[in-house]
Amino acid sequence: MEAVTDPHQKIGVALLAMYVTQLLLGGFIHFVKLPIRGHRPPQNYLHAVLGLAIIALAAYQIHYGLTIEWLLTGQGPVPGSALNAWLALIIVFWALYFLGMALLPRQFSREKEGRAAMRRAAAAKGGEVRA
Helix, strand or coil: CCCCCCHHHHHHHHHHHHHHHHHHHHHHHHHCCCCCCCCCCHHHHHHHHHHHHHHHHHHHHHHHHHHHHHHHCCCCCCCHHHHHHHHHHHHHHHHHHHHHHHCHHHHHHHHHHHHHHHHHHHHHHCCCCCC
């Protein structure tokens, strides 16, 4: 196995490590439920931030590959359509991401209503629910 020497390779290794970490963290979040008094445990936020970091670094990796590594292959300049496609995908992804973020208040409101309904149902039965 050759040594990882150039930035494109190093970023690739970093992305692989981040991806494996993301998988393990997602499995932990899904299968291990720790008691917590808040709405979401901190590892959920770490999972989201790590996912965004992976996407951002992957976008940079592709851009680096198209603008730097491609020139080293001797195949001539990168077709403008490749850079345009990359840019279009980046714009579409982040536009959809921020549209989804605009729906968060609605999601939080529904979760709050659900927790209140669980508490009311538990109180009616004489029990207690931590939600």
